[in-house]
Each structure stands twice: as structure tokens, then as C-alpha cells.
Amino acid sequence: MRGYVLRKLGQTVLTIFVVLVLNFFLFRIMPGNPIRILIRNPKISAESLQRIAEQFGLNRSLPVQFAYYLRDLFRGDLGHSFVYRQPVLDVIMEKLPPTLLLTGTATVLSIIIGIVLGVIFAWKRGSKIDVIGLSLSLVLYSMPSFWVGILMVMVFAVYLHIFPIGGMSTPGAYYPTIWIQLGSLLRHMFLPTITFALILIGEYVLIMRNSLLEVMSEDYMLTARAKGVSTRNLLRRHALPNAMLPMVTLIAMNLGFIVGGAIQVETVFSWPGLGRLMYTALTGRDYPLLQGIFLFVTVCVVGANFCADLLYRYLDPRVKS
């Protein structure tokens, strides 16, 4: 087990390193003078350009630049945002909690509902519920995430006026008690969370259903039935523990998709998180911020994958030895 952990850790570190290198080169091999991209002031004098070049270390050789780059990274220096005029890392940290709140809630919700629905559809395989459910999941899966958000806003916020159009709080609102504030937060959170959950559910349902169907056709299920195990326990104690294993891997693999979804949903709902931040950085051509977010998010995803790998190993006894 320990050998496996070390090996996976090594792979993870290697992956992160490749990402760092990729990030470094992306910026520098893109067309256009890097300095001009940084400054965006066409009227700047040549001397100022020189000074700025020195300041950013851009007139040194590539390996040296890379060394500085790594050093800065280890210090937590991801650069300076143009738009916010603050260190990139600070901006990211500020916008991280809303994203975690939204993404975390939606993911937990969709996993639970996905598993429950997947079990129901598998158990009632071929029935009307199954067919309808599968079709809906497939259709949901084919919709662009932002479009689902747009539909939700149009129906529930604009047409029905039940929920606010966006944001995490109403501008200029006054909250006399913490409960009212919490209520407001929930009202603002409802649509984005449901939207996000809808997007994720489709895939979870499909995978859970398929996983359970495969498990149910295994020989050991027949043995359990032969032993006289009750139908409820057949599902709970024999089928589910086996069927849940692929879900762990799937959720890990899906993290990249979740990030993509977060960017879209937060943009549509003006939710002040990392996703929206990336959109703002995009439209403002704030390259340091853009790359900083990319790096941060990617490292998080790679790290999470590593944890999921360990979790899977821990859960599956076949793999423990």
C-alpha cells in the first residue's frame, strides 16, 4: 500500500510539474511581445519598456526566467492582477469560498440524487420510469451548462419572479438578523445550485445505473440470493458496495467538468466566485489573473484526483494487497 501511495504521489508531482511548465510556456510562446501584452499601453517609451522588462525579468534567458517563475510560485506569488490591482493569490482566495459553497452543495446533492435514481432505474430496468429517466438524463447531459442556467433564470427569476436573477446577495440590502441574511443567501443560492446539480446528475445517474446492472448480473449475487438473503439486504449489503466503487473514480474524473460547469453557471448567475472571476479576467484580458486561476484550479483538481485514487484503493479490498 505504501509503495502505491508513493508511486501515485510521484505521478501527481510530475503532473503538476508538467502543468507548471505548460503554464510558463503558454504565456511566453504566444504571438506578440510579452511585454506589450502585459502593459497594453502603446505609447510607452522604449526606456520604460526596458525598465519593465528588467522588473519582470523578461530580458533574461529562458531557464533563468523559469527559475524565477518557480521561485515565485513557491512563495505564493502568482503575479499581479491588472483589473483588481492586487496579488493574484489574494484575489483568488477572496473569491474561493463562494465557489466552494456552490460547487460543494451542488456536487453533494447531485451525487446523492444520482445514486438514488441510478439504483431505482437499475432495479426497475426497462420499465417506463427507467426509459423516461434515461432519456431525461441523456438530454440534460447534452445541454450546454450555461444554457441550462439561462433557462432556469428565465423561467424562475424573470417569468415567475420566485428567485433573484443573480448575485449572492441583493445590492444595498440590509439584514437585521443573521437568519434573514441566511435566508437571503439561500434564496440567491437556490437557482445556481439546482442548475449545477441538474448538469451533474445526468452523468451520475447513468454511471450508477450501469454499474449496478453489471454487479447484479455477477455470480456472487446469485449466491447471495441462494443463501436466502432478503431483497433489501441483497441491494444494501451485496450489490451497492460493489457498485459504488466505480462512482468514486468517476467523481474524481469529473472534477475537470465541474470546474468548467462552475465557470459557466457562475457567469450566468453573476455568482461572485472563481468561475465568474475567470470570466472577468477573460473579458478584461487580465493575463496574470487568468493564468493564476488556471494554475490554481488545475493543481487543486490534480490533488483531488490523487486523494480519490487513495480513497478507491482504501475501499476496494482486491486492490489493498
Add this chain to the structure above:
Amino acid sequence: MALLEVSDLTTYYRLKEGYVRACEGVSLRLEKGEALGLVGESASGKTTVALSLMKLLPANASIVGGSIKLDGRELVAATEEEMQKIRWKEISIIFQGAMNALNPVRTVGDQIAEALKIHEKLTDKEAWQRTRALLERVEIDPDRVREYPHEFSGGMRQRVMIAMAIVCNPRLVIGDEPTTALDVMVQAQVLQLLQHLREEIEMGLILITHDLSMVGEVCDKVAVMYAGQIAEYGPTEEVFTRPAHPYTRALMAAFPDIEGERELASSIPGNPPNLLYPPPGCRFHERCTEAKAICREAPPRTITLNEHHYASCHLLDRQVESCRA
């Protein structure tokens, strides 16, 4: 009263194209402590009979006729809840290829103890004690009780299956090709074990196999199945030395004698019939070297050859005109 009495059992599988008549008019009888061998080619219906006895058929199969009486109690009409109580406590089964028959994410001891906890109201501690004792009986180190199936070899897993099958001291155990995937030495061990257990607890045994030599060693009676029907049925020694049905005779011929002259083992040319559309007459007639016209047209009756020996063949039917020698 016989331990097991099966009359005219008929089981069909429902496919998109129609019904597969996997098991047609099967009748058997087993006394307490007896061992019955059920032999036949692959897809002759042996497993279907086994699954029917325990009512473990898949969703698209059902028993369409006949009766199964265990100790006089009718099983065909029993509900699923009733069967859940009968299964394992009265009849248990050892599946072929225990590779996948054990749940990979639960320990071996856990799976054996589970059967005990369902059928006998034992505490955890008692159940584990019984489990350990049982593992010892099947010659597995009882300290391995908390290990997972993949940590055991194939032969050991089969022995775990056997332990699990007898844990509730059932009246009848069905062994569906219990030794097929094992090497010869382990086979012998497993068979010996089954014999000991039979003697100890007066357990009935139905041994499903295509290995005639095993049947000869272990079983008191043998039923030969072909294409879902019983071709011949009787005491092992008699069926082996004086086979009446042409199929049985061909089977015997296919097993070379270890003594005597060296000769090529003969095989039976052709393939078993498609049970979706079985032939109207005798199901074996297409491959039978002695088939007559009537064999193609009408299904044969079950002829009583002597007190316990039956066969299903027109050639033996003295009432059939065209078969008079």
C-alpha cells in the same frame, strides 16, 4: 417419504424469439442421504434443473409445470418469502467456478456467518465460532476467516463455497460442476470432503457433472439428461454396465476404459437440437445411430426397465410395432 420428489418438472426461458424449452418433463427421486448424479452435455438442462429446484431462476425463466416436493412440501407454488427461508437451510447449492461466486468486497468469514445469522438466530460470536470450526472442517486455516476471496487459490475458494453451503446443515446439497475448474488432486480432495460430510450429517447430494467417472465413484443413482429431458435414470452400477438408451450407450463408449485395449475414444457426431424449436419426436433422433421412423414423429414414453431403472426410448418400447426385432 422421499427427501426430494420431482415430477414432470418443466421450465422455459422466454426470449425475444420465443420460448426455450430448457427442461421438459423431468422426474427424479432422492432418499435421505442418497447421492444422485445428473449428467449430460453442456446446455442439456442440468443447471436449469438445479436452479428450478431452488427457484433461483432468472427473471425471464419460469417453471411452467410439474411439482417439486421437498420432504413432502410443494415448492413450485411457494412464494419468494417462503423460499428465502427454505433456501440454504433445507437446500443449498455449490456453484460452478467459485471464482466469481463469492462477493469480492466482503470477507470470507463474513459471507459464511451471514448464512448462519439469517437462518439460525445466533449471536455474532456464536456465528463466527461456527464459521471457524467449519473452515477447519474443510481444511482451511481458521485464522484466515477475515481474509477476502481474492486472497485464496481456486481450490480453496471452492472449499469455502462448500463450507458455506453446508453451514446450516441442509438436507440436500446441489453441486453444480463443483470440481470442473480444479486440478485433479484438488478434485479428489473436494470429492472426499463431500463424501465425509454426507456420511456425517446424512446429507442428500445431487452432483451435476459431465464427468462420468466422478458419478461412478460418488453417486448411488444417476440421471442422464439430453436436450432438457431425462433419457435414462437408475442405479449407477446398472446404468453404467447395462445402458439402455442409445445416448447413454454412446456416452459410455465415449469414455475410454483405462484397462483393456487401446482404442480411439468415439464421439457422437452432430450437435444438440435448438431448444427454441425442438424436434417433434425424440430429441435425440437426429444423432441416434439406431433411429427409426417413429423416433422422428412421436416423443418416446418412459419405459420401466426394472424396479428403479427407467429410460425414454422407442426402441425399448415393446408396444411400438416397428421396433420389433
Add this chain to the structure above:
Amino acid sequence: MLQTLVRQDRLTLLKKNLSGFWAVYRENKMGIAGLAILLFFALMALVGPYLVGYSSEIGGAETVLQPPSAAHWLGTDDLGRDVFAGVVVGSRISLVVGLAATLISMVIGAVIGIVAGYYGGKVDAILMRFTDVFLVIPWLPLMLVMAALLGPSLGNIIFVIGITGWAGTARIIRSQTLSIKERPYVERARAIGSSDLHIMVHHILPNVFPLIFANTILVAAVAILSETTLSFLGMGDPTRMSWGMMLHFAFEMGAVSFGAWWWLIPPGVCVVLVVLGFTFVGYALDEVLNPKLRRR
């Protein structure tokens, strides 16, 4: 002489395989539905723009943001342009970008997959590490960063989507190659001294091709979603209308608050239909090529 004979044989074999394949495929309802959808949109993309004549003329104030009517089947957008025409014209860009990007992904994925599977050893290990990295990296942030640095243009979007979408294909092709590599005809080819390149192109590639094709269909679905998303987020080419660009403008111009559902819904519905079309065909192909799956 032998070569031409072999080539002829291959052609008849191909024809026979294709008609046999079609006979099975025809049975698959999902596959037929998917094919119908794709044909519809292909027709729309090819012929539509000529029939519809999308005018970039900006209408007067009265024609702005009109709901559907007899004159404008799907209403007008914020500049008074006909939404229905926009959808038809947009189909061309959306489909072309999606398919072009898919082509790039497919080629990269197939090459890496075959090479890694065939050579094995260190080459395989390095290529697979590289592939794994691309599998792990979240796709949208990467595409956004690249698109932002490159600038919004059609070519750039195609490049960005193509160069990020090959990892899954590479893995699948690689495992297929691994099993084909052991087959007798490959060993024979090696024994008679064929070059590695020759074997890869003439023996492995034809056998892997059905799998590549089935996988490509599913990649195309993702590519179209990617283009739509990138365009929506502002990375598309503003001079070329695609479904994603329509949604981008609609959102930016406040169509949501205005309630201009006729502008927001149709482009999205088209995307969903096309993606479903590709998905159906992809699943159907999977079933046809892999008979084990058929009785699910």
C-alpha cells in the same frame, strides 16, 4: 498484379462489410433517429444560408427584439435581425468548427494511441503520462487561457478545441492497439520484415479504424458543446455567427431580463439536438460494432 487483385478483393470485402453493417445498423432505432437529426442539420448548414439570406442590415427601432411573428418566424434580435435566419446561418459555423476540431483531435489521438500501443515500453510510458496530464487538466480553463492568448478567431478556436480533446481517444486506441498487436497477421508481417510504419498503417490502422470512428462521433458532440461554450464566454469570432455567438450576444444584451426567449431558446435547442444526434449515432455504432452490448 497481385497488388491489384488484393486491392480489388479489399474493395469487395469493404462493400460487403458496409452493406452488412448497414443492415444491422438499420435495426437500431436510436441510431436511425440520430442519423436523421444529423442529416437535417447537415442540410441546414449546407443549403440553408443560401435559402435564407441573412442580412446584416440593422433594422429600425420598431423591428428590434420582436417576438415571433409571420414575418419573423423566431422573432428578431437586438439589432432587428431575423433570429431564424441567424440560427440557420449559425449552423454552418457551429458544425464546421465542431467537425474540424474533431478531425484534429482524432488525428492526434489516433497517432499517439497507435504509436504508444505499438511500441510499448518507454515510448508508451512517456506518451501515456503525457496523455494522463491532458486528461486531468480541466478543459475549459485551459481552452480559455489559450483562446485568450491567441485571440478570438475561427482558426484559433478550432485549434484550441482540437488540441485539448484528443486524450480520451488516445487511451482507447492504445488499448485496442495493444490487443491487435498480438494477433497472428501482425506477427507474420513482422516476421517477413515489414517496417514498423508499414505495419502500423496497413495492419493496425484498418483494424482500429471502426473504433476510432465510433469514438470520433462522441468527440464531435463534445467539440460542438465546447465551441458553443467558448463562443458564449466571448472567445468566439465576433464576425462569424454561430449558435454560441448568438447566445453570447443575447446574454450580453440583456435578453434574459427582457424575456426575449425567442432569441435565447432556439440556438440552445439546436445545440442540444445536434449533440443528441451525435450521441445517439455514437451509442448505436458502439452497439453495432460490439455485439456484446446489444442486449442491454
